[in-house]
Amino acid sequence: MYDDNATARTDTLIKIISLFVLVLVVIAFTTNPIATGVGVGEKVPILEGKIYNGNGWVDYDLHAQFDTDWNEEDTNATWFIVEFLDTDCSACWRDTAKVSDLQNAISSTQWDRAPVQMIAVVVELNIQNHDGSRDEIKAFRDKNDGDGSFKCNAGRSLCSERDGNPYNFPFFDDLDGKSTKDWDIPGTPTYFIIKPNGIVAWSSVEAGNSDIFDAVNGLIPEASN
Amino acid sequence: MLYIIPLLTGILLISPLREKLPLDVLMKKYPSLENDTRKIFLGQTLIVLTGFAVSAHTLWISNKISEGGSYCSAQNVFDCDSVIGDMRYNTVPFTEIPWGLLGFLAFTVLLYFVRTLSNEPHADFVEKHIQFGKLMTVGGFFIIALLVYYEFKMGKICQYCTTAHVANIAAFFGFYEIEKAYQSDDWKKLK
DSSP: OOOHHHHHHHHHHHHHHHHHHHHHHHHHHHOOOOOBSSSTTSBOOOOEEEEEOSSOEEEEEHHHHOOTTOOTTOOSSOEEEEEEEOTTOHHHHHTHHHHHHHHHHHHSTTOOBSOEEEEEEEOOOSSTTOOOOHHHHHHHHHTSOTTSSOOBTTTTBOGGGSSSOOOOSOEEEOTTOHHHHHTTOOSSSEEEEEOTTSBEEEEHHHHTTOOHHHHHHHHSOBOOO | OTTHHHHHHHHHHHSGGGGGSOOHHHHHHOGGGGSHHHHHHHHHHHHHHHHHHHHHHHHHHHHHHHHTOOSSOOSSSBOHHHHHTOTTTSBOTTSOOBHHHHHHHHHHHHHHHHHHHHHOTTSTTHHHHHHHHHHHHHHHHHHHHHHHHHHHHHTOBOHHHHHHHHHHHHHHHHHHHHHHHHTSGGGGGOO
């Protein structure tokens, strides 16, 4: 049995698959795409919404802050530290002194490394007594008690009782959990150090027990001027 | 312009205007083009090849942008970097597949349909391949609608994506013309 139709189809198929593969090979050899994700070396997912900057709630887009043309030689571009936290999470509560120290270090006039922008992304974990709100975010950041109708640390503490100074960096409202899902956050607190071009340089999820201070000192370069 | 010329030529060849085109020189070299259906096949091949090439180019741009480079950014409404580089919209929903790759795969399949029809016009798969081609390009209309909606939301237009959309729409009319030719006596004269 000989099927002429099958021969025509197979010949055409071979030619077109060859063309397809050839073009794919050219694309593969001339580009080096970077995946989106939160692993080291990946480009961070979208973080777009409202932040509280101390004065009010304003629009924010993390990707708009990135310098896509950045290269390693540029030591004056801004790096980013992103912390995912829950104002009712006890581990986040314990970390407030450390975060305050970090803020003080990068804001200090003695800071001789590349500039760093910190951002806190506030989530509401699905745990009893974890009932965040924008007022609670503001109180946690500014270290005050707001109108006194709520408490931080799962209702155990007044927000003003947290360790450290009032924060001076923006707090992102992710109470609906959208960005937390996009960023695949396993729990709070989770920290990321992000290069000026939006690529993850360090993640507390991957780093295990290593300290964020060590990571900051090891990764963020000394400024050139 | 690299894509516009073959695309427009293809559209002219599948349209009724093909009879008025000055193709004498081409027909002397390729006598088979004297058959009207062969002109449609040539036009459809040009259209689908343009879609194939521009989709591959879009995929390449998408990869380049993810590396951190800029390729076709502009301050005006025609800004393919902003469209292809927008992480909210640049992949097929619920997947990580870039739109360029989907278009590249789709036009590869369409190219297969067109070339098998042209190479073996009396085979038993002809009717099926015409119908599959029409169905695929109709499916493309929904994707185009979604992508145009995204562009509208961004207030930007990606020229390369638009060329691929036009190629898909033109390919639908191409398959429609091929179907009409298939139902005509002209088809029987095809060798």
